[in-house]
Amino acid sequence: xxxxxxxxxxxxxxxxxxxxxxxxxxxxxxxxxxxxxxxxxxxxxxxxxxxxxxxxxxxxxxxxxxxxxxxxxxxxxxxxxxxxxxxxxxxxxxxxxxxxxxxxxxxxxxxxxxxxxxxxxxxxxxxxxxxxxxxxxxxxxxxxxxxxxxxxxxxxxxxxxxxxxxxxxxxxxxxxxxxxxxxxxxx
Amino acid sequence: xxxxxxxxxxxxxxxxxxxxxxxxxxxxxxxxxxxxxxxxxxxxxxxxxxxxxxxxxxxxxxxxxxxxxxxxxxxxxxxxxxxxxxxxxxxxxxxxxxxxxxxxxxxxxxxxxxxxxxxxxxxxxxxxxxxxxxxxxxxxxxxxxxxxxxxxxxxxxxxx
Numbered sequence: 001x002x003x004x005x006x007x008x009x010x011x012x013x014x015x016x017x018x019x020x021x022x023x024x025x026x027x028x029x030x031x032x033x034x035x036x037x038x039x040x041x042x043x044x045x046x047x048x049x050x051x052x053x054x055x056x057x058x059x060x061x062x063x064x065x066x067x068x069x070x071x072x073x074x075x076x077x078x079x080x081x082x083x084x085x086x087x088x089x090x091x092x093x094x095x096x097x098x099x100x101x102x103x104x105x106x107x108x109x110x111x112x113x114x115x116x117x118x119x120x121x122x123x124x125x126x127x128x129x130x131x132x133x134x135x136x137x138x139x140x141x142x143x144x145x146x147x148x149x150x151x152x153x154x155x156x157x158x159x160x161x162x163x164x165x166x167x168x169x170x171x172x173x174x175x176x177x178x179x180x181x182x183x184x185x186x187x
Numbered sequence: 188x189x190x191x192x193x194x195x196x197x198x199x200x201x202x203x204x205x206x207x208x209x210x211x212x213x214x215x216x217x218x219x220x221x222x223x224x225x226x227x228x229x230x231x232x233x234x235x236x237x238x239x240x241x242x243x244x245x246x247x248x249x250x251x252x253x254x255x256x257x258x259x260x261x262x263x264x265x266x267x268x269x270x271x272x273x274x275x276x277x278x279x280x281x282x283x284x285x286x287x288x289x290x291x292x293x294x295x296x297x298x299x300x301x302x303x304x305x306x307x308x309x310x311x312x313x314x315x316x317x318x319x320x321x322x323x324x325x326x327x328x329x330x331x332x333x334x335x336x337x338x339x340x341x342x343x344x345x346x347x
Contacts, residue, residue, distance in 0.1 A: 043270060043274050045240050045243075045266055045267040045269075045270040045271065046266050048240035048267055048270065051232070051238075051241045051243075052241070054244060055241040055242060055250070056245070057248075058207065058230065058241075058250070059206075059244065059245045059248025059250035060249070063248075077237055079233025079234050079237060082233055083230070083232050087230060173274055173275060174276065180247065181247070184249075186249075187249030187250075
């Protein structure tokens, strides 16, 4: 399946969840509509989106947080699979769009491209659910649980390799954070 | 043996309203865990860059986290620090254990971890104080109050 196809399906099911989009997802997610609870995480900490999502989920247990990550980014921070499992925030879902490449740097293969089962790693770390999906139908079938049932949930989506040019977000980071803060409301 | 009064440090964290301690322990501040009560949630990270990103998410959600790491981990976390403080402009607050500082100052250690911490803090333009054995832990609360009021990141360097 294609990355954009996965994001379109997520946009269809998404209601008021925070969506943190990093790397390729940060480029493609805005095309599926603007939402005040979107955080286009560019510039980011390399591999930092899942950890950022963990912090937000812990601070705001009443808010559902979805992190869109890449396989290259996931490889940079595999330890956070364990950190997240230990904290076990029921309101967090992590989606790894696995295209087997560093899409924004020209499409170079990631280490172990196509062979890494992140979902098994998440299972071993203790996530409540973890799945590896390769078809749009399977992704669509999994979304209700990911978005509604207590987590943390992990999903590895096998997607087609498509190099993606990184483009700067249309507004400064400060404006994006301010909008998210307003959308989250007072704690 | 710890040389800083960790019970006083824990009391400072409580007084300044810390909600989460995000950390990777080192030999000096590792005993802090035993002094924490249930008002502060301990979040164990696997790497220091990850700890900083977790703290960023907590800050975005309205939490009041403090990150406790060793200076070696601060070196590792440079990219995360750059992003959280320079890009996101979040008022990160850190406790940084300064490995071998006392021995280095006495000319008894060539530990590069001791030598490079302060130059790197200066390069990152991070405001900090140094807490030495016997110093009043109230300095933590004073720096935290100034950093919160000014909206800037700051660190307490704990001499080891």
